[in-house]
Amino acid sequence: MTPEDRFPGPEHPDSGPRHQPDLDVLPFGTYYEPEPTGYAEAAYESETYSGYGGARYLEQHWPAAGHPHDVGHPHAAQTEHGGYEPTLPDRPSPAHQNDDPPTIELGPPLPEPGLPYHPYPAPAPNEPPGPLYVVGDVHGYLDELLAELRHQGLIDAEGHWAAGRSRIWFLGDFTDRGPDGIGVIDLVMQLAAEAAAAGGYCRALMGNHELLFLGAARYGDEPVQSTAGTASFLAAWRLNGGQQHDLDRLETHHISWLSRLPAIALEEGHLLLHSDTTAYLEYGDSIAEVNDAVHHLLADEGVDEWWDCFRRFTKRFAFRGDGGPTAAHELLDTYGGARIVHGHSPIPYLTGAVHADDGAPPHIPGPYVYADELAVAMDGGVTMEGRLLVARLPI
Template sequence: MTPEDRFPGPEHPHSGPRHQPDLDVLPYGTYYEPEPAAGYQGTPYDAETYSGYGGARYLEQHWPADGHGHSHTVHAQGLNTDQAPAFPHQGQYDGGYESQDVYEGQDAYEGQDQSGYDDRAGYEPTLPDQPSPALQLPGRDDPPTIELGPPLPDPAAPTYPYPAPGPDEPPGPVYVVGDVHGYLEELRAELRHQGLIDADGHWSAGRARIWFLGDFTDRGPDGIGVIDLVMQLAAEAAAAGGYCRALMGNHELLFLGAAKYGDEPVQSTAGTASFLAAWRLNGGQQNDLDRLEAHHISWLSRLPAVALEDGHLLLHSDTTAYLEYGESIPDVNDAVHSLLSDGSVDEWWDCFRRFTKRFAFRGDAGPMAVHELLDTYGGTRIVHGHSPIPYLTGAVHADDGQPPHIPGPYVYADDLAVAMDGGVTMEGRLLVARLPI
């Protein structure tokens, strides 16, 4: 049993049929090893597995071995922007929560899919005595709506050597990117490895299409740098006739909730916690929160939760909880965006908890859960992140002390599901792959 299976809880009513798999049975599947781009000269990914930051150490830094938290104070000024949900004042956070069943490798609030929510009292790691710098963004009044002409060209903007696609020209190939979790240098190396960016970090993939599967921040050293890079590539790809898009992961919900609600209490079945406590427990980096700006919030808040691309149903989490938010992809995305715009703190918390559930596609009943989503939203195969492949395959339990061997994406559930979280935070690898696999 993996650590995520330790916290059973009540299932949601009206959630439709859910099938409880035997999680002691590992899924039968195969690895896929993507080929590097033609003419590429090599990167750190020449090794089969690697991590430039020793990813598993983020837990050792934040969770003491005895499992007890320590009191501290955090100050964070709320955000308010005309482009994103208003973030009220967060006040002072003076800890006192105690962790339960602390374990390595995964989100403290990420529980198994069919068993319901995993809600434990938030745990506070030790922080420096000095309070964090206030995070302040100026609010702006909305300007009057007027008709605008086409934007004036920026003479300083870069130009791209790709002509616009013709009306009958097919789109470019599709790539998917697994969970990044702040590992910016690993992301750059793998995008370069696949020929998607050049040596200077700019889009070089022409009309290709890229989907990031969510979880840009937390645990790794530079989550805001990852967001900035993806936003940059989105603009450059559009200029080249391609596109770079992203899904909302559970860590986006957690990061936005920490910025908006701070230490405001939320109700959980195991006691009162807060977004800020949960965010820190799950690898939140103060450096990311300090650099979070209005345009980041606006962009993150508008990410879709579900997408369909060339017959692939793209999700962040391997859960059937998306069915709780609508019977079509637009319905799900609209429901999540509406919640982020107007929802209460408890509604945000409930959404975060639902999208942290996992392992719906494991075991004998896994293909049935996949079909439930495909029959509702379309597509012939699910591609997801969220659950690291070492946990799906059991490789994380190796007794030799070596990093898990992750040669590529993992195909399982009767070949209906593709897992893309290579476990970069646990010294696996950050995966980028071209579809179909």
């Protein structure tokens, strides 16, 4: 487990610092660096391009020396065993938590007042679908997301859909750690409507941080049972980079949209997951069964079942090492597809390039292909000064 996901549970018996994975267990893999499109190559080096932005979140909250709770985590207390257990802060009051959320119509975008609206032409009979793209973990870095989508030619200078019948899948983790998680969600919802009007689509998967964010909003500081001691969704969310201003701005239509996201999808032979784990197998033998099970859990089950789902989908690194290809085949044989595309685990941790000797940010030229080319990692580590990745499939 990397130090970026922290919560008391079986996979985290100690809340102390996490060590980098040993290099000798890392798989052989390669970077994929696509040809530049849209912007000139110099855009990567310009001051206005923020694809390598970041808040040095790991360094600020989990420094290499000293205990991680020495910085930035006031809601923690030392136990008699020397570990740390989050204290239960005051519970916020999410607005309209029990209201029936409105239905979100995916209609065409509204034009500016006074300007004519020119819809995209309807697709011709037997016209093939547009190109397929995937987007890695965003974690609230709205400016980086806008810059990369513009770089790929998928949105215009005003942030509106410009990709015609293209298709985009976001792999989850919209919020936490970065400055504007709600802004990211609003953008993806806007693009979903605009893409549908253009004959394409913009869709998204549910990540473990969606489960955590929704759990913090719904259950607050209600205790959950953990082998490391009683904790709460709200405490775990804060320890994992939750931003109070995101929770304050969360509305019923956000909750409705996030709660209905699928956990897994299959597109043109690509099995799309958020987490690099085999825990999906515990929720069903088909994609439909997994998604139905997660949606049923979010709608009807209690706090402990919700917590267990979050805990399972926070596991990682199933496809690295000698057993990685076997684990990948297990998922592919069950759900279909020829290759897994996932987010969740930052590429710098998969490759061991978390910190360069000269202190420079990790260099992430593109998606990382590994596990005998059965897996593609898409989390470029934007929270640790890596890169927010958008890539066209197939790679």
